[in-house]
Amino acid sequence: MTQLQLPIYLDHSATTPTDPRVVEAMIPYFTQSFGNAASRNHPFGWKAEEAVDYAREQVAKLINANPKEIIFTSGATEADNLGIKGVFEMYARKGNHIITCETEHSAVLDTCRALEKRGAEVTYLKVNGDGTINLEELKAAFTDKTILVCLMFANNEVGIIHPIKEIAAMAREHKALFMTDGTQAVGKVPVDVQELGIDIMAFTAHKLYGPKGVGALYVRRKNPRVKVTAQVDGGGHERGMRSGTLNVPGIVGFGKACEICMQEMESEAARLSKLRDKLETELLKIEESVVNGTVDSRLPHLSNISFKFVEGEGLMMGFNQEIGVSSGSACTSASLEPSYVLKAMGLDDELAHSSIRFSLGRNTTEEQIDYTIEKVSKAVQKMRDLSPLWEMHLDGIDISSIEWAEH
């Protein structure tokens, strides 16, 4: 048995390590084939262009798209901006109404808020306690001005997967485009833009074992042909939709990463969901701990758990030299606000503060999971011994009945 290496990384929803096979594929494009893919008149340029074309095919294949439907960007944030702002501008004559959801990533929410200042009407759908949206509510939100429905494929904090096919069909029925932020899902679970009816999708390399700083926007070219207005002006790269010299090594790495995911996704998902279930089952044996978000439809490698009466950052400090996870606690954020996703799900603030997100990945082993179970369980116990709220709970005092001093 190999010696357990510390620290253990269980924060793959934040970012993933670049797969060594990906790095290997990228290296020649720094020093040897360093050309500008837009240089049309010499072999340096041709070689770079060839590599980009190949990567475009690899990326397209993973989501069952046509390579011409892939626009490379600097990541999902830029792709979200391009998709939403690009549709808002391109379809301004048709309407100004966008439907999205309170639990979207800030790359979507802040983009929508920015557009509100420019005349957009935005409906932010509420979510149920388990993070799911209400399809009836979505249906009722459409107006004759609705141009876009933007709902994420899988949520980055709790991992729940929305019913994309139904939502896409509903958007189509109301003659609106359907965009999804596929950042957390692509490469982890099957995403087929044809079968699901997705018109626009943002995703990024660094969440699927590719390099940071490269992502893509999928934009449908047939049934219907979708167009977005460019948000970065310049030399007209990416068919005018995103100017800027292409990040050739990054794109090559993105392509390779997609190819590997295509081959390994199914077995990885099965392996990781088993490990995740073990972690979850064991941690739920700790009294007063609960899973956040529905367990019926979610990513295979993620679990978000609240340990009541202990605060997330304090808890993490008990093991964060050894295990890297993240928390919805306010103490971990500069704003001192707990996770808006958990709050939108109606969690008591106190529970939101107590949440820990575990996200597993390609290098996660059973040994690591066993170690994590033991460490986290001990840390929860230690924090509860320190917690005045736990003591009150044991004394049968209802914490919500206490009047806390004015803040």
Place this chain on the structure above:
Amino acid sequence: MAYSKKVIDHYENPRNVGTLDKAKNNVGTGLVGAPECGDVMRLQIEVDDESGVIKDAKFKTFGCGSAIASSSLATEWLKGKSVDEALAIDNMEIVKELELPPVKIHCSVLAEDAIKAAINDYRVKNDLEPIKFEDSIVH
């Protein structure tokens, strides 16, 4: 953000964790913060009736590592001080001792608030006027 050695030390070996008997007349209890804000601190002092010196102090804290360290340190400082001396403890001294970064200053404010609340609880129990404090800066 990395923690200072002192914060880690208090976190790993918190001093004076526990509960004093709230019902006793010479015990003052301060419970500050709120679960919604992510921090709740309970700090208690036990005052020697004869000398007016704080002979014991205990805490329990729901909060981040810096909040735990601030309250742990506060209990250390309180023991052996008179109530009046205790009143003079300023949160910035805690910040300095624990090398807290700016985003964690409010955790030390909470500790100062807890000390004051405990002292006032003690005063009220012993038929003294509660002291009026200026509102704390943060929260």
